[in-house]
Amino acid sequence: MSADQAETEPAGAPLDVVLCWHMHQPQYFEHGQGRYALPWTYLHAVKDYSDMAAHLEAVPDARAVVNFAPILLEQIADYARQVAGHLEHGHLIADPVLALLTAKTVPEDAEARAEIIRVCLRAHEPRMIEPFPLFRDLARIARQAQQDPALLRHLAPRFFLDLATCYHLAWLGATVRRENPEVQRWLAEEDGYDAGTRRQLLELIGYVLADIIPRYRELAESGRVELSFTPYAHPIIPLLLDIDSAREAMPEVVLPEHAAYPDGEARVRWHIERGLEVFERHFGLRPQGCWPSEGGVSTATLRLLDEYGIRWTASGQTVLANSLAVAPDTEHEPQDGWLHQPYRLKGTRLLAFFRDDGLSDAIGFRYADWHARDAVGDFVHHLENIVDAPPPGGVVSVILDGENAWEYYPENGFHFLHDLYRRLAEHPRIRLRTFADVCARGINGVSELPALVAGSWVYGTFSTWIGDPDKNAGWDRLIEAKQAVDVALQQHSELHSEALMEQLAICEGSDWCWWFGGYNPAGSVSDFETLYRRHLAALYQRAGLPVPESLSLVLSTGGGEPATGGTMRRGQAHS
Numbered sequence: 001m002s003a004d005q006a007e008t009e010p011a012g013a014p015l016d017v018v019l020c021w022h023m024h025q026p027q028y029f030e031h032g033q034g035r036y037a038l039p040w041t042y043l044h045a046v047k048d049y050s051d052m053a054a055h056l057e058a059v060p061d062a063r064a065v066v067n068f069a070p071i072l073l074e075q076i077a078d079y080a081r082q083v084a085g086h087l088e089h090g091h092l093i094a095d096p097v098l099a100l101l102t103a104k105t106v107p108e109d110a111e112a113r114a115e116i117i118r119v120c121l122r123a124h125e126p127r128m129i130e131p132f133p134l135f136r137d138l139a140r141i142a143r144q145a146q147q148d149p150a151l152l153r154h155l156a157p158r159f160f161l162d163l164a165t166c167y168h169l170a171w172l173g174a175t176v177r178r179e180n181p182e183v184q185r186w187l188a189e190e191d192g193y194d195a196g197t198r199r200q201l202l203e204l205i206g207y208v209l210a211d212i213i214p215r216y217r218e219l220a221e222s223g224r225v226e227l228s229f230t231p232y233a234h235p236i237i238p239l240l241l242d243i244d245s246a247r248e249a250m251p252e253v254v255l256p257e258h259a260a261y262p263d264g265e266a267r268v269r270w271h272i273e274r275g276l277e278v279f280e281r282h283f284g285l286r287p288q289g290c291w292p293s294e295g296g297v298s299t300a301t302l303r304l305l306d307e308y309g310i311r312w313t314a315s316g317q318t319v320l321a322n323s324l325a326v327a328p329d330t331e332h333e334p335q336d337g338w339l340h341q342p343y344r345l346k347g348t349r350l351l352a353f354f355r356d357d358g359l360s361d362a363i364g365f366r367y368a369d370w371h372a373r374d375a376v377g378d379f380v381h382h383l384e385n386i387v388d389a390p391p392p393g394g395v396v397s398v399i400l401d402g403e404n405a406w407e408y409y410p411e412n413g414f415h416f417l418h419d420l421y422r423r424l425a426e427h428p429r430i431r432l433r434t435f436a437d438v439c440a441r442g443i444n445g446v447s448e449l450p451a452l453v454a455g456s457w458v459y460g461t462f463s464t465w466i467g468d469p470d471k472n473a474g475w476d477r478l479i480e481a482k483q484a485v486d487v488a489l490q491q492h493s494e495l496h497s498e499a500l501m502e503q504l505a506i507c508e509g510s511d512w513c514w515w516f517g518g519y520n521p522a523g524s525v526s527d528f529e530t531l532y533r534r535h536l537a538a539l540y541q542r543a544g545l546p547v548p549e550s551l552s553l554v555l556s557t558g559g560g561e562p563a564t565g566g567t568m569r570r571g572q573a574h575s
Helices: 003-008 040-058 070-089 098-102 110-120 125-129 133-147 149-154 157-170 174-179 181-188 195-221 237-241 243-248 264-283 299-307 317-326 357-369 372-387 410-426 435-441 469-491 498-507 511-515 522-542
Strands: 015-023 064-068 225-229 312-315 343-345 351-354 395-401 430-433 447-449
Touching: 015 040, 015 372, 015 435, 040 070, 040 174, 040 195, 040 410, 064 070, 064 195, 070 098, 070 195, 070 264, 098 157, 098 195, 110 133, 110 149, 110 157, 125 133, 133 149, 133 157, 157 181, 157 195, 174 181, 174 410, 181 195, 195 225, 195 264, 225 264, 225 435, 237 243, 237 264, 237 299, 264 299, 264 498, 299 343, 312 435, 317 351, 351 395, 351 435, 357 372, 357 395, 372 410, 372 430, 410 430, 430 435, 469 498, 469 511, 469 522, 498 522, 511 522
Parallel strands: 015 064, 015 395, 015 430, 064 225, 312 351, 343 447
Antiparallel strands: 343 351
16 A cells, blocks of 8 residues: 555554455366266366456455365366377377367267266356357257257257357356457357367367466465465365264254264374375465365364464354354353454464355355446445444455356356455455465454354354265265275285375265255256265275175255255355
């Protein structure tokens, strides 16, 4: 800020606002199959990870925290290598959806054709299909073919290749489209595409993929972004440490048959240490902060993160409310400003920040159908109401998924995000900061919490991952696999390998149980449930063990229609 700005700034302490975007995907690559089972990593990379970097690059005074799960970084880098390997040496791409851009022929059997249609219609229709004439027309025919076997058999190969091309064009980020006039021409095309166009599109996708990690690294090195990490494969740390911790926020919850996760602390340490190593290898720096998977925290979790020298962590608003409610000498409602300040767990050094659910969920769920100017105005208005609220010099933490909301916004959230960064960066009483900035400026009299009530950013509980019969079954299959692997390693120590530990880590990720339960869409539940069981089967096989019959039984079928297709949750159950 210049001296002139300081002289004209209104009286009163400014309000620090931290925008924290969390990027993560589970491991979709199946080593036994040699392929990616689902395409979401590269699709979100070319659409969302690229756009989110571009918006920060476009507003020099903007600042934000971007959190990456290490297992996602590995997949992004692998996709970039695979596309380069195909373009330079003709190597096969190990993702059947992306490989459609390289196809010279189309299968004639109905099942394979139906699968192409199924995967190429997985997009939010109002924002990603309807705006593009050819994609809209092909999608209409594709849906007819799903109901008409004769039509499915008689569609020309070109139909499927054009459908796949449209699908990939629709998944390009808004900034990618705007920066490439050729892409704009392709999107306006009504007659279809040739092999040369598909190769050009693949070249563009490869360029975007290869540039993701360097762009964020450059933003971090310039001081405009703070990069933080999540333990390696995105496990729910408190539940690995102590499954019974779920009862702290849900006393009546029914837990899995197995009462504990074997050697849970050792596994958490493995995820933290591997996560730090992967993060440093890709970004060249050690992160100061950690967004624990799903904001899942407990007293034990924070003490462990503090042991590793992590300077800050964060969780959900209800976790803080629950923790304040049970703190000694708390006989009244939380004081003004209780949410908009950092806390310190007694006996630790790291600062803990807590998500403002109202502001975070407004971006995730409310603003998608608003005019961008009105949405940003509403957001800024809420912040202005906080500026003069005690305590002075507060910190508002806006934390949400950085990859799944934007397909529900016009142009992938382009206008909203551009206006949001610009308005906040220019505001005289609001300062965009990072959590590391807040730690560095020092805070006198940080409020101390004697303990944390274990929970996540979703409802302040672990109900999204445990307690439902389907979710509990997922935990029981995981614990049984861990027990079997432990016995095998005791008997045959030569079986121990990094590959085995990585496969175990994949199975310990949070995303599998997230999808289990009747409230999620059947198609998504089936995709993730099937992949989870295959990952568990691969774990047994890597340990030289037979795959148990229990893994042939479907764990969950779904059938609900939640907001945003189930990819996101609100911070509070009734918000």
